Amino acid sequence: MNSFPRRTFLKTLTASVVSPAIIRSSIWAANSAPKLPIAFSTLGCPKWDWKTILKNAAEWGFSAIEMRGLLDQMDLPKSPQFMGENIKTSQRDLKALGLKISDLGASARMHEPDAKKRAEQMDEAKRFIDLAHSMDIAYVRVFPDKLVPGEERRMTVERIIEGMLELGKYARGSGVAVILESHGDFTDSPTLLQILKGAQMTSTGLLWDAHHTCVFGKENPADTFKLLGKFVRHTHLKDSRAPIAGEKDRRYVLTGAGEVPVKETVQTLKAAGYKGYYCLEWEKRWHPEIEEPEIAFPHYAQTIREYLTETAAKPSETTNGKPSE
Numbered sequence: 322m323n324s325f326p327r328r329t330f331l332k333t334l335t336a337s338v339v340s341p342a343i344i345r346s347s348i349w350a351a352n353s354a355p356k357l358p359i360a361f362s363t364l365g366c367p368k369w370d371w372k373t374i375l376k377n378a379a380e381w382g383f384s385a386i387e388m389r390g391l392l393d394q395m396d397l398p399k400s401p402q403f404m405g406e407n408i409k410t411s412q413r414d415l416k417a418l419g420l421k422i423s424d425l426g427a428s429a430r431m432h433e434p435d436a437k438k439r440a441e442q443m444d445e446a447k448r449f450i451d452l453a454h455s456m457d458i459a460y461v462r463v464f465p466d467k468l469v470p471g472e473e474r475r476m477t478v479e480r481i482i483e484g485m486l487e488l489g490k491y492a493r494g495s496g497v498a499v500i501l502e503s504h505g506d507f508t509d510s511p512t513l514l515q516i517l518k519g520a521q522m523t524s525t526g527l528l529w530d531a532h533h534t535c536v537f538g539k540e541n542p543a544d545t546f547k548l549l550g551k552f553v554r555h556t557h558l559k560d561s562r563a564p565i566a567g568e569k570d571r572r573y574v575l576t577g578a579g580e581v582p583v584k585e586t587v588q589t590l591k592a593a594g595y596k597g598y599y600c601l602e603w604e605k606r607w608h609p610e611i612e613e614p615e616i617a618f619p620h621y622a623q624t625i626r627e628y629l630t631e632t633a634a635k636p637s638e639t640t641n642g643k644p645s646e
Contacts, residue, residue, distance in 0.1 A: 358598045359625050360385035360423045362557070365603030366614040367392070371402050371411070379418040381619045382626070385598050387555075389426030390606065397425055398448045408455055423598045424460035424500065424528075424555055425449050431484035431501070432466045432477050439484075446488050446499065454495040460555055462500050462528050463488065465507035465516065478516060481507075485520030492524040500554050502528040508538035510548040517552045526554035530602070531586040536561065536571065542586040550593055557602040558583055558625075573604060573611045576624045587628040599625055 360383055363374060370392060378386050394400045402411055415421060429446035433439040449461045465481045468474060481501075488499040501520075503513055508530075517527055527549055534545045546553070560579035561571045576583055587599060601621040605611060 356382060356384045356419070357626055357629055358385070358596075359383050359622055360387055360598040360600040361614075361618050361621065362387040362389045362426065362600060362602045363391060364389040364426070364607070365601065365605045365617060367606040369614070371414070375414055375418050375420060377614075377618065378420055381622045383420070383618075383622060385421045385423040385600075387423045387426060387598075387600050387602075389602075395428060396445070397427075398452045403452055403456070412456060422456065422458045423600060424462055425453050425458055426462045429463040430466040431463060431481040432469060432505075434469050434472065434477075434480065443484065443487065447491055450488070450492050450495060450497050450499065453497040454492075457496065459496070460498050460500045460526075460528075461492070462502055462555070464504050465501055465513075466505040468506045478512065479519075481516050482519035485516065485525050486522070489520060489522040489525040493522070495524075498524045498526050498554060500526045500528040502557070503530045503533050503538070508533040510534065510538065510540060510545050514548050517549065521552075527552040528555045528557065529553045530557040531583070532557065532559045532561065532581055532602075535581055535586075542582055542589045546589050546593060553590075553595065553597070555597050556586075556590065556595075556600055558586060558599055558621075559602050559604070573608060575612060575617060576601070576621045583624075584628045587625060588631075591629060599629070601625075 361378070363369070363386065366374060366377075367390065369377070374386060374391075388397055389395075391397065391400045391402055397403055401407060427446050427449040429442040429449070431442070433442050446461065446463050453459070453461050463484075467477075469477050485499065485501060492499050501513075501516065507513060507516070513527065517525070529545070529549065531542055531545070534540050535542065538545070558576070559573060560576050560581045560583050561573045562579040564570055564572065573579075590599070601618065603611070603614060603617045603621070605614060605617075611617070
């Protein structure tokens, strides 16, 4: 593999704003800083084309990319980049830079009760599985997503399990596994465990969005992983802080600048021998006010590199793994 210069940024000194005056970059040879299993989701770079995504990933030391949309196209099987002969070209582009696609992020929702809408969700997920198979991509992400108003929780959970079983059977033998994200109304470990056990197959698993289980599920990373660790195939990591005066919602901030125990999550995964990617899900597409990917991505790469190479924090050095309200 060719060596490419990679750029890293010093850690920000502020919680959510980075001044150009405090950003310093250094370039090192690829073989002097071995690649670590870090990835970013393209949700964080909605304005970048394919070549820009790959160039920046390689330069900043990422090993993989999670494809969650490309420019204005969220339905990836409909993107020209992933159609026909372009698939082979895209694979060559990745190989030339020593990169992989960690997973494809579909929008399919397993809770959907309406028969017509549900069929559309399942069709989307299956098209994503087909694309993943054609590109040797290991995972396709789907959502559990919502509790249905007026419906017993048990019935919604059963429908999600049925959807995962259907997709797992469809993916069987393809080399692709369908991973359910801890997302929406399903961010607590007991409910997720019920779903994952009910849909347990070699071709199903969990995408652990550790931000959501911590902030919305109100769990610390070690407790979540103790229950769900055997199912974890991929992760989403991000940091945030509680709203301040004039804000209604939590604000996503640069990794390590907020209240979410990202470091503890990384060290929990590392200690357990996790073999997947540590993936930044920077929700720039949905939250355009947050920092640009040119700032957030290299900052994440440097910060997670530090977390992965440090010894695990002592219990007294954590805040019980939970963010402030």
